[in-house]
Amino acid sequence: MLRKLSLAAAIAALVSGTLANRMYGRAGDLPKPEIAIASADGTPDKTGVAVNRILMAHEKQFVRGHYINAHSVLQFAGGTKTSNALLDELSKIEGVTLYVRFSKLSGEDGFVERLAGTGEDLPKAYDCQIEHNNWADARALNITICLGGDVAPQGISIPAIQGRAADNSAPR
Secondary structure (H helix, E strand, O other), X not given: OHHHHHHHXXXXXXXXXXXXXXXXXXXXXXXXXXXXXXXXXXXXXXXXXXXXXXXXXXXXXXXXXXXXXXXXXXXXXXXXXXXXXXXXXXXXXXXXXXXXEEEOOOHHHOOOOOOOOOOOOOOOOOOEEEEEEOXXXXXXXXXXXXXXXXXXXXHOOOOOOOOOOOOOOOOO
């Protein structure tokens, strides 16, 4: 009887371990600064292509990135100059929404959002973090500017904000 229970427990452990691997999805480090925006017809999304073009133009300032399923986190160094350039260039893309916030912490201060077990290198300081979640709002970027270190608050330049036209078709 004990032998049958041990065999059943071993099979259950094997099956549950196999199923658990399928439940977690994909995760890992990003070797270059890119996001993914899905499209319904399989053609590249114009907004995603434009965002990736800008992110790749700042590859030299790219510190690290990671993803878990459809959520990507990209971190950039380069101080005020890089942060301003990213804000300015990304704000000019039609269809993208930028959510900007500020933090007093930086990568040096322990504000390191790193996916555990996805690399051997020690975290490096960064000045700007861009988060993208394709499942939430595929054309929205959450940008955190880390004040202090190489970023001077008085030097940050927020791009012009253009309002959206009112939707008069919806009932009030």
